[in-house]
Amino acid sequence: MAKRNKLEIIRDILKIIQNNHSIRPTPLLRKSNLSSSQFKKYYLELLNKKFIKETYGKNKTITLTEKGQKYLEKYLTIINFIDEFEL
Amino acid sequence: MAPMTGRAIEQGMGQGLGKIMNSGIQGEIIYSFIIIACSLMIYFGTKELYNLTSHKGIKYFRQAFLFFALAYFFRSFIKIILFYFEKSELLTFFPIFGSITLFMFMYFSSMAIFYLLYSVMWKKWKWKSTILLFHLTSLAIATTTILFRSPTAYLIINILLFAFISLTVYLSHKQPKKKKPTNLYIIYLMLFFFWILNIIDILVPNFLQTFQLFIYLTSLGIFLSILYKVIKKTN
Numbered sequence: 272m273a274k275r276n277k278l279e280i281i282r283d284i285l286k287i288i289q290n291n292h293s294i295r296p297t298p299l300l301r302k303s304n305l306s307s308s309q310f311k312k313y314y315l316e317l318l319n320k321k322f323i324k325e326t327y328g329k330n331k332t333i334t335l336t337e338k339g340q341k342y343l344e345k346y347l348t349i350i351n352f353i354d355e356f357e358l
Numbered sequence: 359m360a361p362m363t364g365r366a367i368e369q370g371m372g373q374g375l376g377k378i379m380n381s382g383i384q385g386e387i388i389y390s391f392i393i394i395a396c397s398l399m400i401y402f403g404t405k406e407l408y409n410l411t412s413h414k415g416i417k418y419f420r421q422a423f424l425f426f427a428l429a430y431f432f433r434s435f436i437k438i439i440l441f442y443f444e445k446s447e448l449l450t451f452f453p454i455f456g457s458i459t460l461f462m463f464m465y466f467s468s469m470a471i472f473y474l475l476y477s478v479m480w481k482k483w484k485w486k487s488t489i490l491l492f493h494l495t496s497l498a499i500a501t502t503t504i505l506f507r508s509p510t511a512y513l514i515i516n517i518l519l520f521a522f523i524s525l526t527v528y529l530s531h532k533q534p535k536k537k538k539p540t541n542l543y544i545i546y547l548m549l550f551f552f553w554i555l556n557i558i559d560i561l562v563p564n565f566l567q568t569f570q571l572f573i574y575l576t577s578l579g580i581f582l583s584i585l586y587k588v589i590k591k592t593n
Contacts, residue, residue: 278411278413320412338410341410342410342411345406345407345410348407348591348592348593349407349410349411349413351591352404352407352416352588352591352592353413353415353416355542355587355591356415356419356477356478356542356587356591357478357542358413358415358416358418358419358477358478
């Protein structure tokens, strides 16, 4: 399997959250196929960029924000743009 | 000396404006306006993609077009001044003002070229101070332009700049995976080539007078084709 680039990893993490509506951090780490240190790095970046938000109820769960949703919607456009201009 | 009345000032301004509009500069203004508008549309049209990704390639690509817009602004400013005062050489007649404007034009031009080149090369050029080097080189080019007031020096600087860009684009493309040059590289090479002709057109007046219309139309075509590609890809 080819190594995923940063944009693909972010897309995959957001997609997992979207498919589950809300998910706890441990299953998200498992499903994302990343090492825990890598996962932590991406997780913090997604929180900082406000792509995801943490909700505290019985357990801590993660949900997608509007911006995260927007990233998923625009993902193909982003990839096509980067490919077109070889950026 | 009698003080100038409001009407006299108005008349003077009106004459000045009329002079600008009648001296064949309309084409120059339209040309600059279209290029600046294209560059700014590319810059603002890709803002959302950059905000979502923070992708370095997109960042450098956008900055290149912001610098193109700024460079063209100063370029059109120089042209208008030369037309208005009916001069052919900026630095001789307006030493201080001309030097500042020309310096800004050369600095932004060089930065635009370097940033566009870097947008496709950033993955290969790992050196941390690349951007700093671009600023220093652009400052050096701008300073040299002001200090050496000779058409030969201007031509040599721009030929060297174009040689560097062409060699970089050629070497980056000379990879086993890519056998045929893509449209993008051809468009970029043409953009660099015609941009340098635009610079020579400002620095060495009358040198390219015969080809001016051809240079303007081709430059417009290149910018419009890049804008079309951006609009098509960003919806």
